[in-house]
Amino acid sequence: MNKEEKILQYLDLPFQHIHNDILKGDPIAAARLISMVEDDDPTAVKILQELYPHTGKAYIIGVTGPPGTGKSTLIDGIIGYLRKEKKGIGVIAVDPSSPLSGGAILGDRIRMSSHVEDEGVFIRSMATRGNPGGLANATIEAINIIDALGKDVILVETVGVGQAEVDIVKIAHTSIVVLTPDMGDDLQMIKSGIMEMGDIFVLNKGDRDGADRVFQDLRNVLAGGGNRNGWSPSLFKTEACRGIGIQELVEGVRLHRAYLEGSGNIGVVRKRRSETEFVYLLRDALLDFVLNDMIKIGTLTRIVDDIAERKRDPYRAVREVIAGLKKRS
Amino acid sequence: MNKEEKILQYLDLPFQHIHNDILKGDPIAAARLISMVEDDDPTAVKILQELYPHTGKAYIIGVTGPPGTGKSTLIDGIIGYLRKEKKGIGVIAVDPSSPLSGGAILGDRIRMSSHVEDEGVFIRSMATRGNPGGLANATIEAINIIDALGKDVILVETVGVGQAEVDIVKIAHTSIVVLTPDMGDDLQMIKSGIMEMGDIFVLNKGDRDGADRVFQDLRNVLAGGGNRNGWSPSLFKTEACRGIGIQELVEGVRLHRAYLEGSGNIGVVRKRRSETEFVYLLRDALLDFVLNDMIKIGTLTRIVDDIAERKRDPYRAVREVIAGLKKRS
Numbered sequence: 001m002n003k004e005e006k007i008l009q010y011l012d013l014p015f016q017h018i019h020n021d022i023l024k025g026d027p028i029a030a031a032r033l034i035s036m037v038e039d040d041d042p043t044a045v046k047i048l049q050e051l052y053p054h055t056g057k058a059y060i061i062g063v064t065g066p067p068g069t070g071k072s073t074l075i076d077g078i079i080g081y082l083r084k085e086k087k088g089i090g091v092i093a094v095d096p097s098s099p100l101s102g103g104a105i106l107g108d109r110i111r112m113s114s115h116v117e118d119e120g121v122f123i124r125s126m127a128t129r130g131n132p133g134g135l136a137n138a139t140i141e142a143i144n145i146i147d148a149l150g151k152d153v154i155l156v157e158t159v160g161v162g163q164a165e166v167d168i169v170k171i172a173h174t175s176i177v178v179l180t181p182d183m184g185d186d187l188q189m190i191k192s193g194i195m196e197m198g199d200i201f202v203l204n205k206g207d208r209d210g211a212d213r214v215f216q217d218l219r220n221v222l223a224g225g226g227n228r229n230g231w232s233p234s235l236f237k238t239e240a241c242r243g244i245g246i247q248e249l250v251e252g253v254r255l256h257r258a259y260l261e262g263s264g265n266i267g268v269v270r271k272r273r274s275e276t277e278f279v280y281l282l283r284d285a286l287l288d289f290v291l292n293d294m295i296k297i298g299t300l301t302r303i304v305d306d307i308a309e310r311k312r313d314p315y316r317a318v319r320e321v322i323a324g325l326k327k328r329s
Numbered sequence: 330m331n332k333e334e335k336i337l338q339y340l341d342l343p344f345q346h347i348h349n350d351i352l353k354g355d356p357i358a359a360a361r362l363i364s365m366v367e368d369d370d371p372t373a374v375k376i377l378q379e380l381y382p383h384t385g386k387a388y389i390i391g392v393t394g395p396p397g398t399g400k401s402t403l404i405d406g407i408i409g410y411l412r413k414e415k416k417g418i419g420v421i422a423v424d425p426s427s428p429l430s431g432g433a434i435l436g437d438r439i440r441m442s443s444h445v446e447d448e449g450v451f452i453r454s455m456a457t458r459g460n461p462g463g464l465a466n467a468t469i470e471a472i473n474i475i476d477a478l479g480k481d482v483i484l485v486e487t488v489g490v491g492q493a494e495v496d497i498v499k500i501a502h503t504s505i506v507v508l509t510p511d512m513g514d515d516l517q518m519i520k521s522g523i524m525e526m527g528d529i530f531v532l533n534k535g536d537r538d539g540a541d542r543v544f545q546d547l548r549n550v551l552a553g554g555g556n557r558n559g560w561s562p563s564l565f566k567t568e569a570c571r572g573i574g575i576q577e578l579v580e581g582v583r584l585h586r587a588y589l590e591g592s593g594n595i596g597v598v599r600k601r602r603s604e605t606e607f608v609y610l611l612r613d614a615l616l617d618f619v620l621n622d623m624i625k626i627g628t629l630t631r632i633v634d635d636i637a638e639r640k641r642d643p644y645r646a647v648r649e650v651i652a653g654l655k656k657r658s
Binding site: 045048049052053055056066068182267270271273274275277278279281282283285286287289290291303304305307308310313314315316317318319321322325326 | 374377378381382384385395397511596599600602603604606607608610611612614615616618619620632633634636637639642643644645646647648650651654655
């Protein structure tokens with residue numbers, strides 16, 4: 001029986017099986033629950049809720065940066081080092097696919113292929129399927145599921161420099177930003193955008209033209225400030241596809257973790273994660289609650305039509321909805 | 330008196346001045362109001378509301394794609410063609426800077442420098458300053474402000490492939506996705522992510538190695554489906570920095586516009602924009618309303634602490650908040 005068949009099997013099992021199997025460390029059960037989360041399956045919440053007390057143990061590493069910087073290859077390398085110590089690893093690749101299509105791909109799996117067959121490594125791509133903010137929520141929940149699965153370290157890869165990164169930066173214990181020398185021209189644009197998003201910066205493809213100059217530029221930028229929880233970001237040069245610099249990077253993550261634990265800032269990270277989880281769930285639930293109400297009584301279409309025809313403005317329309325909620329009290 | 334001094338002057342003027350001056354086409358007034366929106370100035374909403382009936386006239390073009398693809402240079406070229414026809418142009422560069430720092434840059438202005446001194450072109454960078462989703466809202470409102478300013482065409486540039494793109498795709502009449510031959514390796518990953526996000530695709534830096542192959546790949550992918558409102562996406566090859574292919578691209582945008590107007594789908598786009606505006610404003614307003622309430626009565630910190638310590642789970646916490654709202658009715 002292959003993995004896909006096993007996943008299908010869960011369709012017929014009572015949901016407490018999924019819960020129990022995840023706590024026993026069964027990756028197929030975890031994969032099934034993540035799919036349920038992506039599909040907005042209402043029964044997922046019940047299982048997530050039961051799993052929640054078993055979360056909060058994994059160390060979460062965010063790996064972010066523009067497309068084409070070699071993040072997946074870098075993660076592949078990091079996994080190699082962590083697996084030598086028998087650490088259980090989870091990997092989430094956040095795939096910013098279009099909400100207009102609901103499409104999803106698993107291209108990242110290929111790049112991490114050296115670990116696909118390793119039972120100690122759980123790899124998962126996440127795709128957005130619909131509502132704005134949905135991907136952030138689903139990713140947060142996938143992290144919790146893999147956490148409950150008992151993995152020691154969870155690596156979360158996000159592509160681009162958009163909202164998804166912002167979210168993972170709030171959740172991760174250590175946030176790694178990956179750049180390449182090709183980004184030299186864009187460094188000016190990129191640096192103020194993401195310099196504050198990393199605890200650790202990596203200049204990957206360090207053998208390329210101009211790497212030394214960009215490395216120096218980055219060093220200067222980082223020296224100029226920008227830190228999270230009192231930590232001055234560190235900088236590494238790697239050639240992920242040849243395995244160069246990975247060990248130093250893994251050591252760098254360890255140093256940052258030691259700093260967080262030594263300074264007590266690990267508690268700050270924990271609360272930031274909890275607040276982000278709560279606020280994001282709340283935001284979606286509130287919108288759902290109110291929009292469903294509006295759809296039920298038929299006001300949504302009318303309001304949208306009125307706005308489209310400029311008979312009404314959206315600011316007043318929103319105020320009226322909020323006023324309606326206040327009046328209830 | 331330079332622009333910055335003029336902007337400062339508005340700090341002392343009554344707000345109806347800003348409103349009237351924007352309708353008269355004063356770019357300084359528009360810049361001031363956009364800053365107020367970014368700063369979450371509560372008086373901005375009043376002005377936005379008054380301006381709203383004067384919006385909905387501009388044609389909105391989204392330009393999205395990974396960093397380093399030459400979007401700004403391409404936009405610079407597009408502006409050149411549109412200015413020959415005396416069209417009034419607005420440009421919004423959405424800058425995905427970190428919400429952890431509140432930083433912002435205007436690097437894009439440099440790339441569009443050929444038009445910075447042109448009174449017919451209004452250029453603005455937008456940066457996120459805080460709450461998740463804030464950048465999307467601020468961008469939507471900046472579009473309305475420039476619309477009210479009387480510009481004929483508004484180009485909105487977004488970097489990366491994250492949530493901000495998703496938002497602009499919903500708002501724009503024509504959505505242009507810019508790629509480069511360097512993306513060849515990532516094409517597999519990128520294509521399913523953003524193929525459905527474009528009405529028009531541009532392979533920029535078309536003189537680079539492998540351009541023809543990637544162009545063919547893109548053509549094949551696009552032929553395989555993916556369309557918005559019944560339009561099959563078109564594909565162009567450009568060398569923006571040498572001005573090659575820009576005229577054809579501008580012609581392509583015109584064709585798409587003609588399609589939307591001819592098919593009546595322009596009305597679909599208009600409603601999609603109105604719904605997006607309303608729902609995004611509503612989402613933020615609801616969250617603000619509820620969180621402020623929770624902060625006032627001191628429950629937010631307690632809930633977050635409980636979640637961090639796993640004494641409570643965030644799903645139940647959210648349900649309790651929603652139940653509280655329902656009980657009010």
